Amino acid sequence: MNFGAINNVYFVGVGGIGMSALARYFVANGKQVGGYDKTPTEITRSLEELGISIHFEDDISCVPSLFLNPEDTLVVYTPAIPKEHTEFSYFKDQNFKVLKRSAVLGEITKQTVCLAVAGTHGKTTTTSILGHLMNECHVPVTAFLGGISENYNSNLILNGTEVTVVEADEFDRSFLTLSPDLACITSMDADHLDIYGSAEELVKSFKDFSEGIKPHGKLFIKNGLPLKGITYGVEDDSDYSAQNIKIDNGSYVFDVKTPQGLHKDFRFSLPGRHNLSNAIIAIAMAAEYGCSYQDLAKALETYRGVKRRFTYQIKTDDFVFIDDYAHHPEEINAVHQAVREMYPNQKVLAIFQPHLFSRTKDFADAFAESLSKFDELMLLDIYPARELPIDGVTSEWLLSKVNNSNKKLVRKTEIIQEIRKSEAQIVLTIGAGDIGEEVKHIKEAFYVKN
Known part of the structure; x- marks a missing residue:
């Protein structure tokens, strides 16, 4: 596809990590860029600072008029968008150039x-x-x-x-x-x-x-x-x-x-x-x-890492707070190995938000085994992302499988008060859902200026 002939690029799901990188790329290449996403995040805010027009309501009337010309607009979508999405359906029905994110990446490379x-x-x-x-x-x-x-x-x-x-x-x-x-x-x-x-x-x-x-x-x-x-x-x-x-x-x-x-x-x-x-x-x-x-x-x-990949949020002699994106049992095992290697004699509290009902169901026993390794566990509700609930698949069900006497279900609003009750010197937040949005609140609550 000849991207040079396109002036406008519209993203359905612009706040996704892969989608937002493409949005930045097209801005850098002189395109007018806009998009929809479900909720505001740090990523969408950073995109808006680049001049990208973003709205958070699935309504074609919210789309700026310059993106409504099928001859001059490329529409990029993420597979995480539901099939019944109104804007996505409109662009397909009106014969816009509609490409999946991966196809655009393939063309660029x-x-x-x-x-x-x-x-x-x-x-x-x-x-x-x-x-x-x-x-x-x-x-x-x-x-x-x-x-x-x-x-x-x-x-x-x-x-x-x-x-x-x-x-x-x-x-x-x-x-x-x-x-x-x-x-x-x-x-x-x-x-x-x-x-x-x-x-x-x-x-x-x-x-x-x-x-x-x-x-x-x-x-x-x-x-x-x-x-x-x-x-x-x-x-x-x-x-x-x-x-x-x-x-x-x-x-x-x-x-x-x-x-x-x-x-x-x-x-x-x-x-x-x-x-x-x-x-x-x-x-x-x-x-x-x-x-x-x-x-x-x-x-x-000089490499410093990726945000939410074993990212130190607080690192003092008395208290360490680490955030990680791990959402698969093997990834949780890797986080556990890393924290034990760095802090072999410290108590470790893991706060985990399961991601997807299907993944929780498919790997429940493996999740239970990996989560049992921490000294203390707090489990949040399952983050659904693109899925509808599956009967019987809940965080309470997963927690029942965990072999750890120091475990509990918590709501996001209870995280900070529950950490205060813990004796753990190392606190981990783990998961690929919206638990990342809680990190700044935890950091603010426990950060002590030197």
């Missing part, structure tokens, strides 16, 4: 060298590390991130158009629109079973993604996955791996083993072996593109 990061876990952090490394190594790169980078306070890095770094999302098979030059797969654990129906179908989709890599492209895979490619891992025999790992002043210091030899003294400040694994694959892909290991080591040391 076609004329570039594309580096794509796929996987059920780890892709957002890996993509943001890779985008940062490429940017710091002065590669002319545009990076579309699935989270807000702490380094750039944005989900878009815009420093040229020769290379694109993208998060390849398996939800709704969106990543099959991409044809990357370099791609990695971080994990293929069962997820999105409401879309795929079975773990086997999910794995098949990842295989289909790998077959879409350009003929002379390269596939990197986490060691142990049932695919052929360049392997990576942590303290193992992978083609690329982290070796000689030490913890120094809250950071990992390690060497990188590569097919060409050992490169020493990399420093990385994100806790957790899963994040160290993400750093290794980002280094590997950037090196395969052509960045020097000396430059990559300097760049990695």
